[in-house]
Amino acid sequence: MRYSDFIKQTISNENGIDWNYYKTGMPIENILQANRSGIFIRxxxxxxxxxxxxxxxxxEATNFINTYFAAGCKENTLSFDFSEMYLLPDDRAIHTVSGFFLxxxxxxxxxxxxxxxIESSNQFPFAYLWFLMFLYHDYGYCVTERDNSPISTPERAPIPDMLFTWNPLRIHRKEYDALCRMKRELGIDLSLFSPYPGSLNRVGNFRQNNEINLQRALLRELTQRTFTVTGRPRLRFNTGAKIIGHQYTSIITTRYFNYCINERHKVDHGIVGGYLFYDRMVKNYLSAYMTVLYEREGLCVLGDFHYRDRHFCQEQLPIFSYIADCISAHNIWKQPEESRAAYEQYKLDVLLAENFxxxxFQENPLLYILVVADSLEPTKVYGGLPPQKVSDAIDIEYLPAHHVLTFSSRNSEVSIEILYRKAKGLEDWTSVRCSELNEGKFTLHI
Structure with missing residues (x-):
């Protein structure tokens, strides 16, 4: 089956795969073309x-609900004019939409x-989880790859050895400098690793005039709900997988962020995207709550309410944290052979080849599907060719629930050997197993 045919059959609901979680009209014509993919995401x-x-x-992000507390404003706080600053570059947008269907x-x-x-008293199916995760996973490129980036890239970031940090499990506070600078420039007040907003790490929760700062109090309440663990796994999938912590600790994430600045001369888009996602999703939740609160004159429960016919509940908050963690982790790489000395210098112990x-899928289902789809998405793999040509050329055969995918190409310009090399590389850092390339085909066991 052509990959392009799979996308068409999914959009038209011919194959029974649920992709449109909200069941609303979406721009689906020419979906893998410039401008169209970005509109689909938005x-x-x-x-x-x-x-x-x-x-x-x-x-805007930092002050997004200030008008409510000032005057009880009833305008929709989630309305704002989109500009190019909020759109992924065309190639990334096309990759994102194509990878969403893959x-x-x-x-x-x-x-x-x-x-x-995810097992819950509310329903959180794959269609909901996947749209949030994959359609956002590369959104950090809007920050890191733009000429008019809203952040400045530091020339240097802290290195553990320079700070005399002998214990790899402990971190010097100055190691957070570059990360904190990025958060400050993007108006990120919340951390996916902490139960409290950073600005609240002080005694008291009051304005100078001693009025309770409701905005901060509600953010504190929401983040506490995110991190509450009552002896049970924080999240449980219907496959039996249990998510009880982060893929990588705050220390590893911070040091990898610094490593990328110094050694790769770029700010990591995955870590930026993870922090952005969690901060904005919690604030989005709070903004929706404040809208409903004023409309109903106080008859609204923070942990369970409806906004614009959409259900918001406290069980979503740890899901937002988990998705942010997957976005942050998806671009944190296992130590390449040539980078061992640098990884050791930054004390990235868990990423060293022998420790990774x-x-x-059994341990982290969403992250697993994310990295496989992200790695094999054809329009990115064949970046120099027109996306439609690529999606028309690649054949993917599979049977539902059989864990086996077979890839081939119908067009000699779209050499299957290129995709095969990407698939074979997955064996090094995932549980994927790839056959040898034989007669223009290879099989992936997932």
């Missing part, structure tokens, strides 16, 4: 009342009709 977030995560302007195919191959879901723990 419209999906708008459909769910989740526009705020797409907002990069730090002033992830749906991979999930079907893994689970069939028993779609992956391969990503598996």
């Amino acid at each position: 419209k999906y977030f708008e459909s769910g009342g989740k526009e705020l995560p797409l907002l990069l302007n730090p002033t 992830g749906l195919l991979i999930e079907s191959c893994l689970n069939g009709t028993r779609t992956l879901a 723990k391969n990503i598996t």
Whole structure:
């Protein structure tokens, strides 16, 4: 089956794969073309009342509900004019939309009709989890790859050895300098690693005039709900997988962030995207709550309410944290052979070749599907060719719930050997197993 045909069949609901979680009209014509892919991403977030995560302007993001506390304003705080600053570059947007559908195919191959879901009193199926994760996973490129980037890249970031940090499990506070600078420039007040907003780490929660700062109090309440663990796994999938912590600690994430600045001369888009996602999703939740609170004159429960016919509940908050963690982790790489000395210098011990723990579906289902889809998405793999030509050329055969994908190409210009090399590389850091290339085909066991 041509990959382009799979996308068409999914959009038209011919194959029974649920992709449109909100069941609303979406721009689906010429979906893998410049401009069209970016609009698709934006419209999906708008459909769910989740526009705020797409907002990069730090002033607007930091002060997004101030008008409510000042005057009880009833305007929709999630309405703002989109500009080029909020849109992924065309190639990244096309990759994102194409990879979104590839992830749906991979999930079907893994689970069939028993779609992956998080067990909860509310329903959180794969279609909901996947749209949030994959349509946002590269959004950090809006920050890190733009000529008019809203942040400045530091010339140097702290190195552990320079700070006399002998214990790799402890971190000197100055190691956070570059990360804190990025958060400050983007108006990020919340951390996916901490139960409290950074600005609240002081005694008291009051304005100078002793009035209770409701905005900060509510942010504190929401982040506490995110990190509450009551002896049970924080999240449990219907496959039995339990998510009880982060893929990588705050220390590893921070040191990898610094490593990228110094050694790769760039700010890591995955870590930026993870921090952006969690900060904006929690604020989006609070903004929706404040809108409903004023409209209903106080008859609204923070942990369970409806906004624009969308259900918001406290069980979403640890999910936001988990998705942010996957976005942050998806671009943190196992030590390449030539980079061992640098990884050791930055004390990235868990990423060293002998210590790295391969990503598996059994232990971290969403992260696993994310990295496989991100690695094999054809329009990115064949970046020099027109996306439509690529999606028409690549054949993918599979049976639902059989865990096997077979790839081939119908066009000699789209050499299957290129995709094969990407698939073979997955063996080094995931549980994927890839056959040899034989007669223009290879098989992936997922």
